[in-house]
Amino acid sequence: xxxxxxxxxxxxxxxxxxxxxxxxxxxxxxxxxxxxxxxxxxxxxxxxxxxxxxxxxxxxxxxxxxxxxxxxxxxxxxxxxxxxxxxxxxxxxxxxxxxxxxxxxxxxxxxxxxxxxxxxxxxxxxxxxxxxxxxxxxxxxxxxxxxxxxxxxxxxxxxxxxxxxxxxxxxxxxxxxxxxxxxxxxxxxxxxxxxxxxxxxxxxxxxxxxxxxxxxxxxxxxxxxxxxxxx
Amino acid sequence: xxxxxxxxxxxxxxxxxxxxxxxxxxxxxxxxxxxxxxxxxxxxxxxxxxxxxxxxxxxxxxxxxxxxxxxxxxxxxxxxxxxxxxxxxxxxxxxxxxxxxxxxxxxxxxxxxxxxxxxxxxxxxxxxxxxxxxxxxxxxxxxxxxxxxxxxxxxxxxxxxxxxxxxxxxxxxxxxxxxxxxxxxxxxxxxxxxxxxxxxxxxxxxxxxxxxxxxxxxxxxxxxxxxxxxxxxxxxxxxxxxxxx
Ligand SMILES: Nc1ncnc2c1ncn2[C@@H]1O[C@H](COP(=O)(O)OP(=O)(O)OP(=O)(O)O)[C@@H](O)[C@H]1O
Ligand SMILES: [Mg+2]
Numbered sequence: 001x002x003x004x005x006x007x008x009x010x011x012x013x014x015x016x017x018x019x020x021x022x023x024x025x026x027x028x029x030x031x032x033x034x035x036x037x038x039x040x041x042x043x044x045x046x047x048x049x050x051x052x053x054x055x056x057x058x059x060x061x062x063x064x065x066x067x068x069x070x071x072x073x074x075x076x077x078x079x080x081x082x083x084x085x086x087x088x089x090x091x092x093x094x095x096x097x098x099x100x101x102x103x104x105x106x107x108x109x110x111x112x113x114x115x116x117x118x119x120x121x122x123x124x125x126x127x128x129x130x131x132x133x134x135x136x137x138x139x140x141x142x143x144x145x146x147x148x149x150x151x152x153x154x155x156x157x158x159x160x161x162x163x164x165x166x167x168x169x170x171x172x173x174x175x176x177x178x179x180x181x182x183x184x185x186x187x188x189x190x191x192x193x194x195x196x197x198x199x200x201x202x203x204x205x206x207x208x209x210x211x212x213x214x215x216x217x218x219x220x221x222x223x224x225x226x227x228x229x230x231x
Numbered sequence: 232x233x234x235x236x237x238x239x240x241x242x243x244x245x246x247x248x249x250x251x252x253x254x255x256x257x258x259x260x261x262x263x264x265x266x267x268x269x270x271x272x273x274x275x276x277x278x279x280x281x282x283x284x285x286x287x288x289x290x291x292x293x294x295x296x297x298x299x300x301x302x303x304x305x306x307x308x309x310x311x312x313x314x315x316x317x318x319x320x321x322x323x324x325x326x327x328x329x330x331x332x333x334x335x336x337x338x339x340x341x342x343x344x345x346x347x348x349x350x351x352x353x354x355x356x357x358x359x360x361x362x363x364x365x366x367x368x369x370x371x372x373x374x375x376x377x378x379x380x381x382x383x384x385x386x387x388x389x390x391x392x393x394x395x396x397x398x399x400x401x402x403x404x405x406x407x408x409x410x411x412x413x414x415x416x417x418x419x420x421x422x423x424x425x426x427x428x429x430x431x432x433x434x435x436x437x438x439x440x441x442x443x444x445x446x447x448x449x450x451x452x453x454x455x456x457x458x459x460x461x462x463x464x465x466x467x468x469x470x471x472x473x474x475x476x
Pocket of ligand 2: 277394
């Protein structure tokens with residue numbers, strides 16, 4: 001118990017000391033997960049919306065695949081990306097393995113099905129008669145689609161929150177494809193694993209607190225967006 | 232009433248799961264008229280309105296609106312925007328009443344004070360100016376129906392399709408809505424097709440009345456003649472509430 005209290009006190013000292021290595025780790029975590037989230041949002045929202053609204057052959061199969069993707073073990077995705085990017089792999093020439101690029105690829109693949117799947121569910125929750133109603137008021141198909149997405153806004157934001165939560169806290173895949181290289185690919189989660197193993201509990205706790213605080217901040221920001229849906 | 236039809240339907244059919252729910256041999260709708268459509272539940276009245284609003288593809292037959300013949304392409308936007316429907320169960324957006332009424336205007340690129348003025352006037356007209364900023368999803372059935380009417384009126388359609396627009400209303404509001412319908416028709420020359428279960432409403436409002444039965448037009452005539460001197464025995468039975476279906 002004493003250890004824990006001691007650790008927390010020291011953790012705050014570390015956070016407040018403006019240790020530059022710590023801030024590099026924070027920055028890299030945010031950059032990698034932020035860019036991955038951007039990619040998966042740009043791909044996932046249109047796909048989820050299309051799968052909810054359009055009727056096309058193979059839709060059932062795609063839905064099944066998407067739901068599978070939502071629950072896919074991140075470490076398996078890490079392994080897959082590793083094999084793709086390793087020197088002898090099909091994308092080996094890129095030289096991305098053990099760089100932040102590989103981590104972004106892995107995190108995009110992890111969060112994309114979550115964003116698409118939750119978006120699909122949110123859009124399917126909108127009254128199916130709405131499109132007809134909007135078309136009757138003179139909407140173009142595109143205008144109708146945008147309005148329907150806005151009606152599903154709360155759910156779409158949940159989709160983005162879920163996507164972010166999955167990758168900012170993910171450790172297995174980034175460890176595999178990033179390699180946890182100090183000053184290069186070390187992020188909050190991999191640093192926590194390492195420092196805990198080394199017995200540096202104060203630093204591990206500091207990193208953990210920062211991680212919690214960051215995901216709290218991001219979620220508050222996203223929820224503020226959601227709040228406007230009610231007004 | 233001008234003699235040129237805005238709509239010309241010919242052998243238009245609609246099928247759902249191989250069941251024919253609409254089969255209109257011939258129907259002309261004239262510019263500036265109020266046409267009432269009556270008929271039992273499930274007769275295909277709402278389905279017919281969806282066709283008139285280009286919201287369905289006919290299984291066969293032809294539909295002409297003004298100079299446009301419906302083909303595989305679907306109707307062009309500028310034509311579609313001349314027609315709007317107040318649905319039997321209107322769907323409102325999760326926004327304020329005012330934003331709902333403004334929706335069609337925003338789609339057409341209108342903004343600012345102009346929109347606000349038009350919306351306020353429309354809400355005055357349907358007696359809902361006290362609810363301007365209320366969330367539309369909290370409205371009662373009758374209020375929602377009037378918002379849907381206001382939302383349709385602001386875009387000044389040349390054809391207004393009304394699917395039982397007073398089904399949820401008290402007598403005072405029925406009268407209010409009926410007055411609006413007559414007024415819009417008279418002052419703006421709007422062509423109106425109104426589906427109603429209320430025979431007296433058809434009598435009060437419509438120039439012509441049609442009976443739809445199992446997807447087919449049984450009779451269409453001047454409203455006076457339709458009720459006082461129907462030519463089909465089924466019309467006679469229907470208006471006296473003696474139809475068995
Ligand atoms: N999307 C659909 N799929 C299958 N059947 C449908 C569909 N829409 C309508 N129908 C069927 O078509 C028939 C006509 O329906 P419609 O809604 O046009 O009737 P209506 O005359 O408007 O009835 P009501 O007075 O009860 O509103 C009904 O038997 C209905 O079950
Ligand atoms: Mg109906």
